[in-house]
Amino acid sequence: MDLDIARFNLLCEAKENTSMLLNITSPIKEEYRKKLAENLLQEKNAKDGKKILVFKKKKRSTLKEDERLNYLLYCDKSGARKSYRHIPHLPERILDAPELVDDYYLNLLDWSSKNVLAVALGTAVYLWNAESGAISQLMQTSEDDDYVTSIAWATDGKHIAVGINSMEVQIWDASKGSQVRRMSGHTARVGSLAWNGPTLSSGGRDSRIINHDVRARDHIASTLKGHSQEVCGLSWSPSGQQLASGGNDNLLHIWDVASTEYLYRLSDHQAAVKALAWCPFQAHLLASGGGTADRCIKVWNTQKGTCLNSLDTQSQVCALVWSRHYKEILSSHGYSKNQLCLWRYPSMVKIAELTGHTARVLHLAQSPEGTTVVSAAADETLRFWKVFVASDKSNAIVRMHAKECGSLLLKAVQIR
Structure with missing residues (x-):
């Protein structure tokens, strides 16, 4: 077989x-x-x-x-893929800033609507034209032991307010390089300034906020009392109806434009409140940042006086800037990383971390078109970060914001 x-x-x-x-x-x-x-x-x-x-x-x-x-x-299905924005992790430009005062409670940097950056270095204020690159000195204190403690551009991009250690507020015409007027009223240094049309608000180490009407001979329109220590943060809302103030007493106050009594006293922070930023795309939305003992970014509904979100950043919060193109917020920090952090709102997920400064990043300012943010640090450098490059979709938000700013610019600041 x-x-x-x-x-x-x-x-x-x-x-x-x-x-x-x-x-x-x-x-x-x-x-x-x-x-x-x-x-x-x-x-x-x-x-x-x-x-x-x-x-x-x-x-x-x-x-x-x-x-x-x-x-x-x-x-080919490649066209259906979602595109992601590239965020440069290196600064576009670095400028020296010798004699930048290393003081958390001062406000020494601001960018005008006419694309001129102002920075206070010791006893002087310098202007840098972002278009031409030209640098000029605007002013210098009369006394060598005096120094500049705060600066703030008016919405017209022509006038700039300067607070100094000797308790005075000066207004300068940047186009002419001349002083327009001097205003007194504080009994200590003036560390914070904020414009609201023809009204200039100043915050002092004397714990007071003074509203100056720059058109009037008797310039003091009102005095706001609510803080018990130095007022280190001041910011008017985009509508001009509310003023936010932060102090070394760990308090955040919301003031109504028509009253001298605070609307809300918010005591959630556990350290000085210097960093303040109003949201450009949602009314009555304010972000605040606390100092070393607090380290938190808090987002507030200022219409109701309620905290919507709180984030522990693990570092001193020195400054905050909202993006005009995206629903994002940029923060600058002190010890231990001296970094800038970009957060997505409202999730507050960290998108990027920008490093390079070797000392705490005290100040932030945003360019008028909203694409670039400059940081000033105690390492005596200015670094320019192109973090908010606009897409076609976000340009609509920018045009709307520019239209609102344009209506504000129509209110010319007439200084007596």
């Missing part, structure tokens, strides 16, 4: 029987197969043997079945 032939015959018979069993079908199975082909191939006369499956409904195609199957097989 030939065992090899016998084994071969048995195997062949088994394969034939198996294939016969597989080919046996019933009317129910056949109907199910057709329905499956119709739904998954989206074609009632789907041919046998097609193996392309579609698991979501699509619009009825005008293509023939063979053409559509070829399209599904060979079409």
Whole structure:
């Protein structure tokens, strides 16, 4: 007996029987197969043997079945991929800033609507024209032991307010390089300034906020009392209806433009509140940052006086800037990394961390078109970061913001 032939015959018979069993079908199975082909191939006369499956409904195609199957097989899907914005982690430019005072409670940097950056270095204020690159000295204190403690551009981009250690506020015409007027009222240094049309608010180490009407001979329009220590942060809302003030007493106050009594006293921070920034795309939304013992960024609804979000950044918060192009906020920090952090709002997920400064990053200022942010640090350098490059979609937000700013510029600041 030939065992090899016998084994071969048995195997062949088994394969034939198996294939016969597989080919046996019933009317129910056949109907199910057709329905499956119709739904998954989206074609009632789907041919046998097609193996392309579609698991979501699509619009009825005008293509023939063979053409559509070829399209599904060979079409390029790369255009459907989501594009991601590149955030440069290196500064676009670095400038020296010798004698920049290393004091957390001062405000020594501001960028005008006419694209001129002002920075206070010791006893003097310098202007850097971002378009031409020209640098000029605007002013210098009359006494060598005096120094500049705060600066703030008016919305017209022409006038700039300068607070000094000797308790005085000066207003300068930057286009002419001349002093327009001097205003007194504080009994200690003036560390914070904020404009609201023709009104200039100043915050002092004497814990007071003075609202100056720069058009009037008797310039003191009102005095706001609520803090018990130095007022180190001041910022008017985009609408001009609310003023936010932060102090070394760990308090944040919200003031109404028509009242000398604070609207809300917010005591959630556990350290000095210097960093203040109003949201450009949502009304009554304010971000505040706390000092070394607090380290938190808090987001507030100033209409209700409620905290919407709180984030522990693990570092002293020195300054905050909202993006005008994206729903993002940039923060600058002190010990231990001396970094800038970019956060997505409202999730407050960290998008990027920008490093390079070797000492705490005390100040931030945003360019008028909103694409570049400059940081000033105690390492005596200015670094320019192109973090908010606008996309086509975000340009609509910028145009709306520019339109609002333009309406504010129509209110010319007439200084007596």
